[in-house]
Amino acid sequence: MAPLRILRALRTGDRLLAAASIAAGHAVLDAGCGIGGTLANLNETLAAVSLHGINIDERQAARAAAVVLPRPGNAVHFVHGDACRLPFASAVFDRVLAVECIFHFPSRRQFFREARRVLRRGGKLALSDFIPAADATPVTPDPQRAELARQVADKFGPMTAFPTLDEYRQLARETGFAVTVVDDVTPGLVPSFKVVRKLLQRAGREDMAWATDMIEAQLRQQVSRYVILAFDATTPASAPAA
DSSP states (O other): OOGGGHHHHTTHHHHHHHHHTOOTTOEEEEETOTTSHHHHHHHHHOSSOEEEEEESOHHHHHHHHHHOOOOTTOEEEEEEOOTTSOOSOSSOEEEEEEOSOGGGSSOHHHHHHHHHHHEEEEEEEEEEEEEEOTTOOOSSOHHHHHHHHHHHHHHHOOOOOOOOHHHHHHHHHHTTEEEEEEEEOHHHHGGGHHHHHHHHHHTTOHHHHHHHHHHHHHHHTTSEEEEEEEEEEOSOOOOOOO
């Protein structure tokens, strides 16, 4: 059980979906869909939606396809693939989501370009990510931070450097988006780390419990924040620099 999955219990996923303003009739892409929990929610609560999930782990995509079956009037599809190289035509989706996963993508910029390409004009991108606090001093000494990064990469997958909010705004401008929602969900997230820690310890996963402690310390001391961001697709994405 990854520490970030506690966000589901806190209804952070619901807040992200609200930020995305998904409605009946929309075509939605969930990038990094895991085993399909977000699309299962949309399938159960909305009508006439076309739902697509893509995941780099072929086993997870296959499991999602087996479990999340479309309700009458809905369409649900899962594919194995790379969120930074989306196997979809341009301008086919109304919404693109990246729930608890963008920090595992090798390039946020490439993902933004791909998300903008597959979105129709007027569409939205919504995601959740860690944002460093301005002028923050790291909580842990360098060796511990390095060990935390190693533990996270080993147990949960590699994580790329976290952009600041200003860097996200700049990235949005350069890839055809504008920031419309910044929702800091840290206050609701932090208290539940105690529950996750107990579950990990009972399962004998002290290594993962330690990583959870380090993430919690970063959030409690406001070294970083966990936020939901939504972006409106405005102008077409610019061509990649040569």
